[in-house]
Amino acid sequence: MTPYEYTTAAARRNLILPVCAFVASALLLPWVGAGPISLARVLHHQSPDYEILVQLRVTRTLLALVAGGALSLAGSLFQAMLRDALATPYTLGISAGASLGAVAVIAAGWQMAWGIPATWFGSLAGAFAILTLVLGGFSRRIRISAFSLLLSGIAVNSVCAACIIILGGFAGMSRTFSIARWLIGSVDSTSFASLGVLTVVVLALAVVIVSQARSWNLLAVGDQWAASRGVHVPALLRTGYLAGSVLVAGAIALTGPIGFVGLIVPHLVRSRISPDHRVLLPSVFLFGGALLAACDALGRIVLPPAEIPAGAILALIGGPYLVWAIHQRRPSEEM
């Protein structure tokens, strides 16, 4: 076997598990829930099994798969750009901006615009406002240091959190409850139209990001390292920040700010499968989707008939994991 054949075979082997996890989640998890669903009744389009499966569980599982993939992909992207394995869009403040935008829309009582949830527009506006604020503030510099960006992120997170609290205070009882529920982060059934738009946007951006996997490898080492090998670093960073922000804003507009999926999955894949972005990025997308869908399914069956939001399940898993990861962190895993 030549080295080229060996490398490609190893990459294919590494992708088998993520692909199986993603496909298995898509096929099996819609059947998981508080009450059993009869396959025979579904095949005959009989109520309520057919409606529960197709209109509620399938859309919900697909949303979890797409949103989980998007958030995980964005996480690994920000970790490569900031060269810190614990960086996520949350540490930079982009998620906080998107959350503030979405909360403002909920507080204002806007629900749909052109058949699309209005939270999308709010979260996109919020994410881009923060992106412009954080990156624009440094626009005269050739390169922004990761330290400066992370420090700005802390400030942005604080300001956005304060604004969300203030908005909640003025929103009235029912909307405050909606805001609180949204902020926990959950995967609820959604329309096929919304799901379709999100899927198209996420897949298009995933293709753009994954197609530049070799460049992300170089950027994760250093700016000069990448530039001296022919990477146009400023253009790549622009692509990364824009694509990452749209992925995050698009996903959390429908799910709420689900944390940790963008942290746990890249960390696990990097240490257990491969740090090479040619394998890492597709694996992270597939595992991220499968993990969020599994957490959502778990939330449906833990305390029936009540449902625990996927964000809460992920936080319960992700919080202790993060603490463990920090304690276990070896220098070689810090990127």
Place this chain on the structure above:
Amino acid sequence: MSPLLEVANLQISYGNRIILRSATLTAQSGEFLALVGVNGAGKSTLLDIIAGFRRPASGSVAIAGCDQRDWNLRELSQRVSHLPQTVHADLPYTAEQLVAMGRYPHTDRWFESDEDHSFIREAMKRTHCWEHRHRNFGTLSGGERQRVLLAACLAQNASILLLDEPSTFLDIEQQLHCFNVLREEAKTGKLCIAVTHDLNLALTHCSRIVVLADGVIAHDLPASRAPEDEAWLRCFSSQLRIGKTPAGRPWVWYQ
């Protein structure tokens, strides 16, 4: 035939501090230049400008007869490779993955071809790090890391190698080996420019000594003539003297 590298009247400042006032340098393929000077003399800045990382306030850099700005980034990186002074050490990649990055400008393939792998293997064997190829870069010692980074530069197969203190962290045996490898590279027609503070390594391995002082190339002389002209040593310290080893090689020592 135009020189492989032509640097003319480079000027650059950081704030009010002038780093390069008017640096001019010409070098041919097959030469091995030692770029020396005191701390803050602008050696790394000069390499950064040649590599295209920094734009000078004025002056020009021509590579193989063309202005540096006329090459696109990929063409430039096929001709110029750069070993930085420091690289973020805590990387999750294996040594082989890092060296493979040197092949980036030469291929559009998703994975490196067999030809790329032969460059990678050859470079790692030459720098004595082939046995570490499966080890995580972060677990390597400082010297082992430096050899891996040098291998990545060699795997890039560029005609100009810019090396910012390539012997940092290396033990004496590996320092000699590193400079021998660079000398062999120069013999194959490459141009190597190494920033170093080890004047004896420079004198014994390089073909030219280029001293950067006060923002200009203060001295530029063949290494063989260095013992005859001690003026360049005054740029470093008045205590430095130059003599010869029993084997007749120039040797710098201090009183």
